[in-house]
Amino acid sequence: MSLLIRLAQDSDGYQLIRLIENVFYEYPGCVMDVDGEIPELRRIQTDFAKKGGEFWVAERERRIIGCIGYTPLPTRARSPRGIELKKLYVERWERGHGLAGELVALVEAAARGQEASFVELWSDTRFLPAHRFYRKRGYQASGETRELFDQSDTIEYHFEKRLA
Template structure:
């Protein structure tokens, strides 16, 4: 899906002073700083861009190639939040996968994470999808609480990423009402 083809019925309401836009490949440095900062909050969580997350160097191109979309939130020109989606790997015609929801610690508790979830869930509805799914590192407990408040159900599945951080992820799913 090319950027611009998907029309979101309404943009989520963001806190004052923040700007939402489609990500560009030249957002790489800001995304790496944001995600690296979030990872640094958790002991043993390592950001290995070139070895494990090379898509951060060309985020717009990667998500377009994968059939999805990616957004960034800026404050005074600095990336302080991000989120994207791709088709569900298991059921691409039925759902989408929320990917890479990160919010800078200075921008939390302002409703930004929820606004970014609104954005992806709105995209799913615009695409007539039945569900939004995601995987989240077991260490990201604040994110899990956000997903629970939004109605996501934590499934029994986990997956081991076999990465430098020894990450294990929980599965979450939100069934959308017609």
């Protein structure tokens, strides 16, 4: 069962929705409202390209088992250039084998290719295993939080990694 990591296509929407639903199901209170809250899943490649970013999927036997993307952050005067890591999800049975690390490495390589000096991300406060994963990869919690005012009552932690 070989693994393929490739740039996403808009036609991947159905499988991306299924993947993220599976992950949300692991966390009580996480609600999936595609049309109301994350409609970009239906046209993922188009959405990320419009924002100057990229989105990848990992598939095994034509089934999407992981995904990740990034978008550039707005640059401010005298502020370093950065990108935002978005939507890192991996099926439960695929975790612990290095796939998430490979996906994050793609985003970090893209950031370096754009001469970004940092990568930032926001992660739901409920996703404790993800927080451990990010910390192991050198991401630091900034202490900043944000509330999304969505159906899941999401509050997110901010993480950042400086690139060498």
